Amino acid sequence: MQITWYGHSAFRLDFGKHAVLIDPFFTGNPAFESDKAEAIKGVTHIVLTHGHSDHVGDTLDIAASTGATVVTTFDLCMWLAGKGLKKFDPMNMGGTTDQGGFTVTMVRADHSSSDIVDGTPIYLGNPCGVIIKAKGEPTVYHLGDTDIFSDMGLIAELHEPKIGIVPIGDRFTMDAKTAAFATKRFFKFDTVIPCHYGSFPIIAKNADGFVEAMKGHATKVLVPQKGKATSV
Template sequence: MKIQWLGHSAFHIETTKAKILIDPFFSGNPSFDESTRKDAAAGLDYILLTHGHGDHVGDTIALAKETGATVVANADLAAWLGSRGVSALEMGNTGGTIHLKGFSTTFVNALHSSAQITEDGVSHSLGSANGLVLHFDDAPTLYHMGDTDIFSDMALIQELHQPDIGLVPIGDRFTMGGAVAALACQRYFKFGTVLPCHYGSFPIVDQTPDLFLAAMEPASTKVEVPAVGAVVTV
């Protein structure tokens, strides 16, 4: 499996059977490297969304229309995207699993909100915020936490899914900060590899993973901190 961090919470995942984007926030993302966009869209099969905030939905509508990729999202968010011209949709909700080409994705809890304000100034609730657990036919199980705080039922996610790879928000203010994120990883999970995210983009979130790295020491979990656009092979 190849995992490419595209800045903020955006990731490109590639296995032998599927090419996937998660939370493709490109336009307006201060940390996004525009030179990576073409490759990220090439041959794209799926776009997976954790929740409806603009810094996670990002370029989904344009990418879906450009590539024909299927968008996988919470039912309310999927319906909203459908009203904006996205035709290939797979909708689910918390606790549900969708079986796709070469993998399945399960919607799990996240402690966060999910809404957008449209051009007319109206705020639209877009369903629950979720984390996504991806079980692959040919690769380790991956858990993108979405935007969340720590919560004790993370223990159930570990028990039910036993994820090998964690994509973990650490930037504080809108999610758990580095020290709390490290506690979540160490208390509730048995990750083999962790990649921190949701930092280093906007000035009001933490700019470095230093607090997370310090709190993860000593730890048996391998922490990968790629530069934006770099690929980690797991």
């Protein structure tokens, strides 16, 4: 499997015949430094953790131009369908969907999920973390935007993720210290990748605090170069 980070919480997973974008926030993302056409080339699926604009991002445009299937919560699927989305597979927390060669499972995240229309929040379902499993590949757990919660231990026991994508930016998610604590307390990741930092001035500027807090732990900390695919 190859993982590419595009800044903030946007990732691409390439494995087998599949190319999966998670939370593809490109337009308006101050941390996005890649070529969008290259980033979306060959994309087969888009998986969304929740409805905030810095996670839904370019979903509608990408889905229209690539024909990718969007996988996310029922509420968010219906909202996007009302805006013209054609191919989608709705689900919710606790559910698993088979995407033909891999599965997506949605699990709890402690956050919120909405869009703002004329100054009014529009509810877009529960925020989630997503677990992606494919035969012969390491199980990936993108935590979405979340605080620490003790049921992370149950998620770890049930799904045994090997790659963790963990928010560290503070203010809207865990900070670096809490994210490191959650990683060490609940998971047996082979590799952990920090995200949700280095994009907006009001969240953490870099991953240094997380790297420092993880020192001495067996889990490998990967701080990827933006736009560069890394094998895991």
